[in-house]
Amino acid sequence: MSIQDLVDVARFGAKVEFDDEYCNRVEKSRALVEKWVAEERVMYGVTTGFGALCNKVISPSETAQLQRNILLSHSTSVGAPLTIEEVRATIFMILQNVGQGFCGARLETVELYRQFLNLGITPFAPKEGSVGYLSPEAHMALVLIGEGQAYVGNELLPAKAALQRVGLTPTTLSAKEGLVLVSGTTSVTALGALALYDMRNAAKCADIIGAMTLEILKGNVSAFDERLMSVRPHAEQQATAANVRTILKDSEIAAHFRNYHLQDAMSIRCIPQLHGAVKKTLNDALKTIEIEINSCCDNPIIWPEGEDGEAISGCNPDSSYVGIELDSACIAATALAKMSERRNSRLIDGNVSEYPAFLTGNPGINLGLMIPQYTQAGLLNDMKILSHPATIDSIPTCGNQEDYVSMGYNAVKKAGKVAENLEFILAIELLSVYQAHQFLEINKTPASAAQAVLAEIALTVPYINEDVYLYPYINNIRDLIHKQKIVKLVEEKIGKLL
Incomplete structure (x- = not known):
């Protein structure tokens, strides 16, 4: 993808589709995450807490709650919102990030974001108070689970009402997805x-x-x-x-x-x-x-090669x-x-x-x-x-x-x-x-x-x-x-x- 592709989607409303290769990469990466969670592997951000809480192990039964908590706790940016085109550009970058096949998010999650772009629903995301990522992306991701606010066209609505307006329903995030959606250089690259x-x-x-x-x-x-x-x-x-x-x-x-x-x-x-x-x-x-x-630009990345793949933690x-x-x-x-x-x-x-x-x-x-x-x-x-x-x-x-x-x-x-x-x-x-x-x-x-x-x-x-x-x-x-x-x-x- 080029800078022109990003601008075409963000500013000029170009539609986004996933080809078979994109879907295959996402599903292959996701299958490894689900396998490792079932095996109760210790993986940063997947079966552990985040940042300074990386030594806290999270049980499989707590996984869904952890993803929700990530979004709620990280939605702390303040002030005036990012423009509609800035949010659209960030969502485009999240789709690109996950689509490389190293993140482990579900296809249905990125498909919902794809529909946001194509149907004209834009999450409300305050722009002040980020050091590189996390908070604006968290505000955006709240709308996926029916929380926060979103624009339909230029009208700002509660998230559930905005989703209903365009015929979409909220999702429940699964293992690692909360981290995928808030981490990375997605907003930085977009803006x-x-x-x-x-x-x-x-x-x-x-x-x-x-x-x-x-x-x-x-x-x-x-x-x-x-x-x-x-x-x-x-x-x-x-x-x-x-x-x-x-x-x-x-x-x-x-x-x-x-x-x-x-x-x-x-x-x-x-x-x-x-x-x-x-x-x-x-x-x-x-x-x-x-x-x-x-x-x-995720952390950890899901590396699919080798005997059973590997979750590699670093700082992309x-x-x-x-x-x-x-x-x-x-x-x-x-x-x-x-x-x-x-x-x-x-x-x-x-x-x-x-x-x-x-x-x-x-x-x-x-x-x-x-x-x-x-x-x-x-x-x-x-x-x-x-x-x-x-x-x-x-x-x-x-x-x-x-x-x-x-x-x-x-x-x-x-x-x-x-x-x-x-x-x-x-x-x-x-x-x-x-x-x-x-x-x-x-x-x-x-x-x-x-x-x-x-x-x-x-x-x-x-x-x-x-x-x-x-x-x-x-x-x-x-x-x-x-x-x-x-x-x-x-x-x-x-x-x-x-």
Whole structure:
């Protein structure tokens, strides 16, 4: 499975089916658990307690109660809930985790979760207070047993009523299932994948918007020359420069002003270098995320080979891989945003743009686009705070049985906010680019790719000469970025961006 598969299910409502191989892997693993329970083997989390209680043996008669108790005792995350798409992504990851064939959950349990995705029932899961896993997943799993709350569409109902609404009935969990459903990197990978998906899309938009800013600010495209890129052969730097060259190749404006400036400010001429470094970091994170999407992150794992198989206890639920990558991605996305804000500052500063101050035709009584740059500054300050890495921290839990804690969950949780802020910062830059075009005094056409973007914006955003309510216009442009409309319009004109 790819990050696109996860997003298709979580965000776009793609249906989920199990093939025969999936079912066979799950059933084979489950058969071993049932055999070992019948033999009263001592296995962590199966016939024992959890964490610091791992030395407490649980009798077969107490197994069902233990699974229920796991969910009830672990459902302690608090605050605002995860979004519907974040919960759907986490459930998708639980299905992937169990489907590797090393977890030992029953097929009927994951089948019920599959129906949640396909029928539009989404457990309510508060998002604050996880160190890597457990609590949000426990809130989700409560709905399987008829406890907690769930959304049907956008309506929040008690779990039993939600299940009844879509024609489902609660289940009773069996040995090991409580642990399977709360343990692992499932929520970390889910939230990290969604944030990374949006960051990567935003990085493509940054190339587009940066090129459009260069064009309207009469920038010098020689800074993107292929020869210049060849002597510093970072692949992402070369690709970014190629994107800008391709976007502007048919721009009459760029051709006319090619030598207007001997050298542009860093926020213009350094686009390949900064954007390239950001993409390198995001590409590295993608490799890690897609490995994690296709991993088993349970503990213990049910190893089926050998004379009678084996339950192997370790710590695959540790979320350091994804957490460290998303901490790095937050830093990268913030770097992208800081350059966008600087480009926007040049657009609205009449001293350097050579357009009216704040891109308004009647400055003084009108403030024009002065204050959106303040918004960028506030958003960027938040991003800088959120770029402090979560994964360098560790607060021991579980009576020191878990004396090291990855904090990967907090890394990916803040990454979602960083991605959203980046989209808004880019949207404000693009709003300024759009408004600047009304003041261009030469009869030269923008690049065809830029024209397509400008025409799309014009459907919902007017040229502004008198102060107006800007909030909806910023949101409209941000939606074009978030929903990949900007990238699609440009790629229809120039082909796939690198």
